[in-house]
Amino acid sequence: MAKLAIREERCKSCGICIEFCPENCLEIGDKLNAQGYRCVRLADPDACRACGICGRMCPDVVIEVWK
Amino acid sequence: MKAVFTRPESLTDKPFHFCPGCHHGVIHRLVAEAIDHYGVREKTIGAASVGCSVFLYDYFDIDVVESPHGRAPAVATGIKRANPDRFVLLYQGDGDLAAIGTAEIIHAANRGENLTVVFVNNTVYGMTGGQMAPTTLLGQPTTTSPYGREFGQDGYPIKMTEMLAQLEGVGYAARVAVDTPARLAKARKAVFQAFETQVEEKGMGFVEILATCPTNWGLPPLEAVKRVETEMIPYFPLGVYKERKGKDFL
Incomplete structure (x- = not known):
């Protein structure tokens, strides 16, 4: 079971993690953070296989991944 | 649970001030991972440039000297010569390294100073408002070349890695990009190699990283990432470009 820790207050909604997720399990959520960006969220937790690409591609080190 | 990816220890908890989609954040993380890997956090002194990378001292858990515009290689030379046991890290942008401080970087490289240089090339002056840099691509509009860069007036984009690779004092010179996961993995290796060059005293370790500047390119983050592949990598x-195996100085 994969676990993603997303620091929502740091997300800038650039969409790079979503673009490169091989399982397409991330999406831009509806919630606004304090900076005014719509934060990314894990839409399909079952599809995630914790490859860590989202965390590595994220320019703001928002996502940490555990397996 | 097993950690697949976590924040490197050498990065402080301060949020980056960079624009959405800016590659500076990824490059900061790669450098922090290299500092962790070689265990040099307690003895690293950074020489930061002027530009978007100016807040290096806030984001890294290391000591940093803030250099005047483009003079980071000169400042770092002084630090390294006075403290040869310290690890000296330079982090410069293209306006800083390729324009204002061209003389400093070329002569520091030619003297074979044991330094690690991370050169972030995003083809514009980022922090000052997107003016044309020597690395700006032909036809690229900037605030000081609104109709696009034209070679008759502005010359050609400068290729720093090729230029520095010819110098005897350079131990390692590479150009990488961080726009896709595969290139990111190669970029990580190149940054590690540039660190190793200094650790093994083989001369200057130089790594040029092609990066996005969505704000000054006037593109959304994902289109800016694609531009790295479509326009920057072809040029x-x-x-x-250079990898010295042993200490084979002339």
């Missing part, structure tokens, strides 16, 4: 070919 700035990726690869390792």
Whole structure:
């Protein structure tokens, strides 16, 4: 079971993690953070296989991944 | 649970001030991972440039000297010569390294100073408002070349890695990009190699990283990431241009 820790207050909604997720399990959520960006969220937790690409591609080190 | 990816220890908890989609954040993380890997956090002194990378001292858990515009190689030379046991890290942008401080970087490289240089090339002056840099691509509009860069007036984009690779004092020179996961993995290796060059005292370790500047390119983050592949990589070919195996100085 994969676990993603997303620091929502740091997300800038650039969409790079979503673009490169091989399982397409991330999406831009509806919630606004304090900076005014719509934060990314894990839409399909079952599809995630914790490859860590989202965390590595994220320019703001928002996502940490555990397996 | 097993950690697959976590924040490197050498990065402080301060949020980055960079624009959405800016590659500076990824490059900061790669450098922090290299500092962790070689265990040099307690003895690293950074020489930061002027530009978007100016807040290096806030984001890294290391000591940093803030250099005047483009003079980071000169400042770092002084630090390294006075403290040869310290690890000296330079982090410079293209306006800083390729324009204002061209003389400093070329002569520091030619003297074979044991330094690690991370050169972030995003083809514009980022922090000052997107003016044309020497690395700006032909036809690229900037605030000081609103109709696009034209070679008759502005010359050609400068290729720093190729230029520095010819110098005897350089131990490692490579150009990488961080726009896709595969290139990111290669970029990580190149940054580690540039660190190793200094650790093994083989001369200057130089790594040029092609990066986005969505705000000054006037593109959304994902289109800016694609531009790295479609426009930048054809003119700035990726690869390792020099790798010294032993201490074979002349």
